[in-house]
Amino acid sequence: MTYRRPNLRSITSISVAWAVGRLSGMSDRVERKEVFAYKCSLRLFLKDAGVEFNDVRYPYDDTWPAASAVLKEKGLSVTGRVPVLEYEGKILTQHLAILRYLARELGEYDGNTSLEKYFLDAVADVYNDWRIQWVNNLGNVTDKFRNEVVPDYYNVLGRFYAQQEGPYLLGERITYTDFVVYQSIDNDSQIGTLPPCGRSTHHFQ
Structure with missing residues (x-):
């Protein structure tokens, strides 16, 4: 069947x-x-x-x-x-x-090859690490989160996005991971911890 x-x-x-x-x-x-x-x-x-x-x-x-x-x-x-x-x-x-x-x-929003799928999963893991810290800082943002965790997170994202031409992780094709990255940008913006960032955030905004 x-x-x-x-x-x-x-x-x-x-x-x-x-x-x-x-x-x-x-x-x-x-x-x-x-x-x-x-x-x-x-x-x-x-x-x-x-x-x-x-x-x-x-x-x-x-x-x-x-x-x-x-x-x-x-x-x-x-x-x-x-x-x-x-x-x-x-x-x-x-x-x-x-x-x-x-x-x-x-049959969309994911990588077409095992390597592309790995790449998206890896960035999703980076996002999930950030998210744990973000939740822990709701209502009481620490200096460490604002000055260390958040800048490091967006620096890492920038390096991932710089590996492809185009606005998304896989270039011109949006994926499920791009949506969670956008959510992290918006969430940090809501609590006033979003730092000035490069093209990885400008496109989403």
């Missing part, structure tokens, strides 16, 4: 759950700015791919711990975290893994 790749663009039964929160304890410039869902890499990816989805949002406030517990109890999230994507009766979690899965299902 020949496997036929599903046409995600023709399926409307995709549901995605997010936590929508407001950053508190930041500068007045970003106070009350909702950033946890609206510019999420997965949301942007789905919109770029033309995939329709049901948008389920959970407020990231004092009700979130209870909502997170319910997600775990119902088997909707092993970790109790979001985003969570429900597709064809399957529950998908962890945003990087979801993005890779969708790229494979669509």
Whole structure:
């Protein structure tokens, strides 16, 4: 039997759950700015791919711990975290893994060769290392994060992007990793830690 790749663009039964929160304890410039869902890499990816989805949002406030517990109890999230994507009766979690899965299902947004796939995965790992630090600094940005972690992260990104001609990691072809890089740029901008950067950020902005 020949496997036929599903046409995600023709399926409307995709549901995605997010936590929508407001950053508190930041500068007045970003106070009350909702950033946890609206510019999420997965949301942007789905919109770029033309995939329709049901948008389920959970407020990231004092009700979130209870909502997170319910997600775990119902088997909707092993970790109790979001985003969570429900597709064809399957529950998908962890945003990087979801993005890779969708790229494979669509046959787009990924590398064409094993080496290209490795390259994108490597940059995604760099992003994930940054993201852990960013989450730890929400509400209380440390000097180390602002002056060491963030500049080093964007310097590394710049070296990766400089390896190809064009605005994206693989040149003219946007990939799932470019979406998470954009999310990191936007997230740092929201908390006032985005440094002056080179072409890797100018194109996204």
